[in-house]
Amino acid sequence: MRYIEKHAEPRSLTAYKQQPHAYYDGCNKEDIRKRLLEDQGYLCAYCMRRIPEEITVEDDMKAEDGIVKKAQKMKIEHWLPESQCTEQQKLDFHNMLGVCMGNAGHPYRETTCDAHRKDKILTINPLDRDMVKKIRYNTHTGEILSDDTQINDDLNNTLNLNYEGSDFSLPLNRRNALAVCLTKIQVQSRNKPGNWRRSLLQKMLKAYENKDTNGKYIEYSGIVIWYLRKKLGS
Template sequence: MKQIIKIQEPNSLIKHRANQPAFYDGLSQEAKEELRKNLLTEQGHICCYCMKRIPENTSPYMKVEHYKCQDYNADLQLTYSNLFGACAGGEGKPKKLQTCDTQKGNQSLTINLLTNAPNCETQIRYNANGEISSDNDEIDRQLNEVLNLNMQTLKDGRKEIYLSVQKEVEAKSKQIGNKQLKLKYFQQEKEKWLTKKDNKYRQFCMIAVYYLEKKIRQNQN
């Protein structure tokens, strides 16, 4: 997961919310499209949960996720800080192949995508097999049972990134030799993975960042 920094909410959402009573389902198609574009922009076109690339021009290309579900939190259905962009999550497929918002439904999460206290990125672990986990037992349960983020195709995608970055970094480290130059290289690579290209992050970007941060810590000791 990647922490999300919210940008200014769309004017169409503000105007719609001002006309009470107002409901999410009452948003016009134009307003919903503006909302989707806003969410894609602030998330760098990756899913708020699995970090898979959200396609721009295929249907269904994304879902507007209510972090706190509409059924139990009607007062938050138009609150911008409660809205995120999620991938289709295997909608229409068997339950075991569903992920993210599609798998979550009305279930609750405790991991927060926005706050720095704590930053969600610090609560997540990855390994070379592409598995995502947390030292927090409840968050670990949610990653697996609520979001199904260890579904095989997601693990395979993360594993590919982890191993390719590992291979490249290890080869470059042997060439560099000097510890301080290695640190500089790791930092530069980390920044590349945290930088948008054409307003997009690379999918599964945080698994690369996680590996590079581990290398940085190892070489600072």
Template sequence: MIYIRKKKTPVFLRECQSDPFITFKNLRGIDKKQLRESLCDEQNGLCAYCMKRIRPTESGMKVEHLDPQSHNAGNDLDYNNLLAVCYGNTSDASREHTCDTCKGDRELHISPLRPDIESMIQYRRNGLIAASDKLPDHTKTEVNTDLNEILNLNHKDLQNNRKAVLEGYLIALSRRKEKGKLPDSFWKAEETRYKSGERRTEEYKGIILDYIGKKLRRGKH
């Protein structure tokens, strides 16, 4: 999970919002299509929670209400409350559910819309995601509950996929090192590549950005 910077509400959605008879449930097919495309593009084709690759089609993603509709029905067309997410193993047993499918109508303490979200979580080399050690104990408990129980982001498949992505990155990185050190400029350029450059659509890139961030903070290359 990394920070998602929301863009302006698309024109077509503003028009829908101005009609009191239009709700999320009765959006026209063409409007739903445009909404999926807008959200998916905004998120570089990655699920807002697990960062699995998604597609802007009816079968390729779902539209998630961060603040559940059951808690705030009047918020159902608020673009700032909408995210693109994967199907989260919808067809499997409930213990296999992840992301929005696991979350349901529960509220989160964390959110990919928080500018500080990346400082609230950390990744292990084995692919596990957890609350940052720097958080106060009560906040750490809340964040870990969100990650493990509400979103199930440490599902074995997600953990293994993140681990594989990091291992592949480290292998590629080892070929570029000179005398065991790389300058800050390299890590800053890497961060840009994964946030807004050619690697912005990389699946599970949160674990790579976490690794790069640690390098930048520690200054040990």
């Protein structure tokens, strides 16, 4: 998980909310999904799995009438659960997050993110920079943790962000992401003086903190950012 900086809500949402009796199910959700993905660098707000910008033909699902329908790869999540929101809160862009499908359709123990959370209240909020700073990682296991007991419960139990299964493993994916970074550092710092290594770490941190030219963050970048900041003492 990483801090998400929100930008202005879609104009279509602003205009829609000015209509009398505006309600969440009546708004343009495609514009909302697009803006959420742009803000989040096309990563799930919780697990940082890549959410694809485009859906390939292989991902399409054909209905019985032969019409091709695009498979859903993300959903709009409400940080304050919809079941506890007023219509105004449901339409609040700052209460919305873009999340992956979280293995929906699998047994509950194999689900993650919103699919595992259901309607439980969360303490952790990726829109709160100070709260995200309370997250740490075990670089050996790839686990996401916190010394704050409520946040740690959110990460491990409510969102199931340390799920490891035969189909995929979030801790393994984080370890792999960190390994890629460490390999780059090892190769680029070979035969270089010690002070050059620090500048390399700073350069690497900048690359992981910022979006690329396509507006995307590196997948599972949270563990790498945490590791590099710790090494730099920042």
